[in-house]
Amino acid sequence: MHSNLYIPACSATPPFTVNVTPESAGWTESSLQVVELADPQSVEFGTKGTEVMVLPLAGGGAIECGGETFELALRKSVFDGPSDMVYVGIEQTWTLHGQGRFAICGARAKRSFPNRRVAAAEVAVELRGAGNCSRQVHNFGTAGVFEADSLIACEVITPGGNWSSYPAHKHDETTPIQSELEEIYYFEIDGGPDGSRGFGFHRVYGTPERPIEVLEEVRTGDVVLVPHGYHGPSVAAPGYHMYYLNVMAGPGAERAWKIVDDPEHAWLRSTWDGQAIDPRLPLHNPTGA
Numbered sequence: 001m002h003s004n005l006y007i008p009a010c011s012a013t014p015p016f017t018v019n020v021t022p023e024s025a026g027w028t029e030s031s032l033q034v035v036e037l038a039d040p041q042s043v044e045f046g047t048k049g050t051e052v053m054v055l056p057l058a059g060g061g062a063i064e065c066g067g068e069t070f071e072l073a074l075r076k077s078v079f080d081g082p083s084d085m086v087y088v089g090i091e092q093t094w095t096l097h098g099q100g101r102f103a104i105c106g107a108r109a110k111r112s113f114p115n116r117r118v119a120a121a122e123v124a125v126e127l128r129g130a131g132n133c134s135r136q137v138h139n140f141g142t143a144g145v146f147e148a149d150s151l152i153a154c155e156v157i158t159p160g161g162n163w164s165s166y167p168a169h170k171h172d173e174t175t176p177i178q179s180e181l182e183e184i185y186y187f188e189i190d191g192g193p194d195g196s197r198g199f200g201f202h203r204v205y206g207t208p209e210r211p212i213e214v215l216e217e218v219r220t221g222d223v224v225l226v227p228h229g230y231h232g233p234s235v236a237a238p239g240y241h242m243y244y245l246n247v248m249a250g251p252g253a254e255r256a257w258k259i260v261d262d263p264e265h266a267w268l269r270s271t272w273d274g275q276a277i278d279p280r281l282p283l284h285n286p287t288g289a
Contacts, residue, residue: 002216003213003214003216005204005212005214005224005225005226005227006214006216006222006223006224006225007020007222007223007224007225008221008222009219009220009221009222010221012033012034014036015035015036015037015041015043016033016034016035016036017034017035017036017101017221018032018033018034018186018221018223019033019034020032020033020184020223020225022108025182025184025225025227026227027182027227028108028182028251029107029108029150029182029249029250029251030106030107030181030182030183030184030247030248030249031050031105031106031107031184031247032103032104032105032106032184032186032223032245032247033103033104033106034057034101034102034103034104034186034221035096035101035102035104036100036101037059037061037096037098037099037100037101037102038099039099040061040097040098040099041097041098041099042095042096042097043095043096044093044094044095044096045093045094045095045096045104046092046093046094047088047089047090047091047092047093047094047106048090048091049090049091049108049109049110050090050106050107050108050109051087051088051089051090051106051107051109051113051148051149051150051151052087052088052104052105052106052151053085053086053087053104053105053106053140053141053148053151053153054072054085054086054087054088054096054102054103054104054105055072055083055084055085055086055102055103055105055140056072056073056074056075056083056084056098056100056101056102056103057075057077057078057083057100057101057102057103057188057245058075058076058077058078058100058101059074059075059098059099059100059101059102060072060073060074060075060098060099060100061096061097061098061099061100061102062096062097062098063086063088063094063095063096063097064094064095064097065088065092065093065094065095065115066092066094066115068115070086070115070116070117071084071117072084072086072098072102073119073120075100075120077188078155078157078188078243078245079157079190079241079243079283079284080284081120081125081284082120082123082125082138082140082155083120083123083140084117084118084119084120085117085118085123085140085141086115086116086117086118087113087115087116087117087118087141087146087148088115089109089112089113089114089115090109090110090111090112090149091112092115094115103186103245105141105151105153105245105247106151106247107148107149107150107151107152107247107248107249108150108249109148109149109150109151110149110150111149112149113147113148113149118140118141118146123138123139123140124138124139124145125137125138125139125282126139127277127281127282128164129164129166129272129277130271130272130273130275130276130277130278131272131275131276131277131278132161132162132163132278133162133163133164133166133268133272134159134162134277134278134281135156135157135158135159135162135164135281136156136157136158136281136282136283137154137155137156137157138154138155138156138157139154140153140154140155141153141154142154142257143255143256143257148255149255150249150250150255151247151248151249152181152246152247152248152249152255152257153245153246153247153248154245154246155243155244155245155246156234156243156244156245156246157241157242157243157281157283158200158234158235158236158241158242158243158244159236159241159278159280159281159283160190160198160236160237160238160239160240160241160242161236161237161238161239162235162236162278163232163233163234163235163236164232164233164234164236164242165202165231165232165233165234166232166233166234166265166268167232167261167262167265167266167268167269168203168205168230168231168232168233168261168262168265169230169231169232169259169260169261169262170228170229170230170231170259170260170262171183171248171250171257171258171259171260172210172227172228172229174250174252175258177258177260178258178259178260179250179252179254179256179257179258179259180250180251180252181248181249181250181257182225182226182227182248182249182250183225183226183231183246183247183248184223184224184225184226184245184246184247184248185202185223185224185225185226185231185234185244185245185246186221186222186223186244186245186247187200187202187218187219187220187221187222187223187224187242187243187244188220188221188242188243188244189218189219189220189236189237189240189241189242189243190240190241190242190243191240192239192240197219197220198219198220198236198237198239198240198241198242199217199218199219199237199240200217200218200219200234200235200236200237200240200242201215201216201217201218201233201234201235201237202214202215202216202218202224202231202233202234202235203215203231203232203233203234204224204226204229204230204231205229205230206228206229206230207229207230210228210229212227212228212229230262241283
């Protein structure tokens with residue numbers, strides 16, 4: 001039986017495959033839409049009080065807004081390296097022209113920032129962890145890298161057989177060492193050479209004061225919501241690389257990603273000092289992508 005925090009692939013009304021709003025999630029800040037355009041099409045959106053970061057998951061096109069056009073170069077798949085990203089600020093009407101699958105990461109915002117494009121070549125690629133906890137992070141929209149009002153977003157690639165979002169961590173309180181952030185995980189899993197469908201697992205669990213229990217098998221297009229609690233690991237089944245898009249925002253005045261590890265497992269980080277990063281990383285063109 002699935003948790004109500006698990007949203008299966010393609011459960012939204014076309015052309016959307018994912019349509020998570022603050023209202024549907026039962027929270028106040030974060031949103032994510034994934035739109036699938038089978039043929040070259042144009043779709044119009046309005047940001048109202050939401051700032052967005054738009055990126056192709058597979059495909060390409062352009063965004064037109066306020067008399068400007070921002071290109072989104074072709075991306076073969078989420079395993080083909082970072083992609084272009086276009087930021088559109090609040091209270092605007094914008095149009096997506098293109099073909100393929102596009103993610104629209106969103107957060108409620110108060111301040112206005114200029115529309116702009118980040119080219120794929122400018123996206124910082126970070127390798128985190130070590131050994132079978134190695135993963136690759138595309139920091140296209142993280143705090144301290146890209147300026148926005150509230151929205152924080154990044155992509156993570158976990159090679160088959162590895163664990164990421166581990167040790168489990170949380171960010172559900174406003175303290176000097178923690179920021180309150182609602183988080184969305186959107187997954188895509190690489191297929192096998194024979195066309196087999198890959199899979200992985202994702203875990204969320206709470207504290208005695210705020211219990212929550214999620215353990216879901218995830219496949220391409222699935223979403224898991226994290227309103228609070230420790231989240232992780234995200235485990236990629238051997239043979240199948242895992243991708244997830246993280247979208248975060250919170251009600252606090254500071255735009256920051258401050259986390260605390262589950263104290264029972266925090267010691268694991270110290271074991272990485274003597275281990276090499278998985279030699280498969282950076283992962284840009286895996287078999288089957």
